[in-house]
Amino acid sequence: MDKFRIPVYKPFLGEEEKNNVIRCLDSTWISSKGEFITVFEEKFAKYLGVNYATTVSNGTVALHLALVALGIGPGDEVIVPTLTYIASVNAIVYTGATPIFVDSIEDTWQMNPEEVKKRINQRTKAVIAVHLYGHPCAMDELSKICREKGIFLVEDCAEAIGSKFNGQYVGTFGDISTFSFFGNKTITTGEGGMVVTNDETLHERIVHYKGQGLAKYREYWHDVVGYNYRMTNICAAIGVAQLGKIDFIINRKRRIAELYETEFENTGILFHKQVGNVFHSFWMCSILMKDSNERDFVRSKLGERGIETRPLFYPIHTMPMYSKRYEKHHVAENLGWRGINLPSYVGLKDDELTEICNIILNAINN
Secondary structure (H helix, E strand, O other): OOOOOEOOOOOOOOHHHHHHHHHHHHHOOOOOOOHHHHHHHHHHHHHHOOOEEEEEOOHHHHHHHHHHHOOOOOOOEEEEEOOOOHHHHHHHHHOOOEEEEEOEOOOOOOEOHHHHHHHOOOOEEEEEEEOHHHOOOOHHHHHHHHHHHOOEEEEEOOOOOOOEEOOEEOOOOOOEEEEEOEOOOOOOOEOOEEEEEOOHHHHHHHHHHHEOOEOOOOOOOEOOOOOEOOOOHHHHHHHHHHHOOHHHHHHHHHHHHHHHHHHOOOOOOEEOOOOOOEEOOOOOEEEEOOOHHHHHHHHHHHHHOOEOOEEOOOOHHHOHHHOOOOOOOHHHHHHHHHEEEEOOOOOOOHHHHHHHHHHHHHHHHO
16 A cells, blocks of 8 residues: 555656557567557657667666667776766666766756856766756757767756757757666656667667677677667557557646646645746756755655655765765756755646645744
């Protein structure tokens, strides 16, 4: 039984997903081959408007695979925001490269392009732009920086499928981009991910490495050290059904964000809203409290009422394995200690949302 009557997130699943899975079971194609793999890849590429999309087993390996395909390795540096989920940074370390942390912009919570400029040197091979919580990064500035410096741009869109910058989908700006379909993502396959690109050579390298380095024209011959990063046909079957609902899911999530924003107007609580000419998909609706003590107090009051929340991601440079070199990133630290992710799933009812907001406001006013 769930501990919380209102969880922070749960997937939006229905008969289409169930029927597609049954088709997989009936066909006996349940592993990494089958009709749904190709269909999901083709439909996903068409949705974004990119040339190539490749399914993988989860969002973390999508990032690792993207960096491997770009040839990132020991001695290289990759610039990444410190305010992100751990996978964005771990994937860099998997390749033997070094993550270089940058701070965030205060109003959008996204990586600061001015900080990126300062950290580029002769060892810099790539920038990972993480579209945190569904709000796009400043892709005009980041694209220009990477183009002028001759370094790769990778987009981590795990939390931002459907988000747009200046009318263009995130995931279509970089040399290569990655997505996650974990159970709490905007659309889900249970576990799963996607790597997309417009570059044919990069696409071929991705496919090659994700399938154990199997040679294209020689059976059971492996010519590189590859990985087993393939998605199952069952996961892809769920993904095809989910992709058919994506507009409905995002529209409802944006409506939930609108209701939260209205409830918190003129209260002193800062809602993570859409800033600039962007389309925020609001994977997570989030707020900032006065300080960490108030954040923890509010979360405890919500928990007592059966309402699950999460803290914002803690800045990665403060974690033990990444804190050997002392750094200060003031904006990211300020956000990380004060932020709360609120229930943000499609099935959240309006009266439940109002209850959540009332509990929060009562907690800070009494």
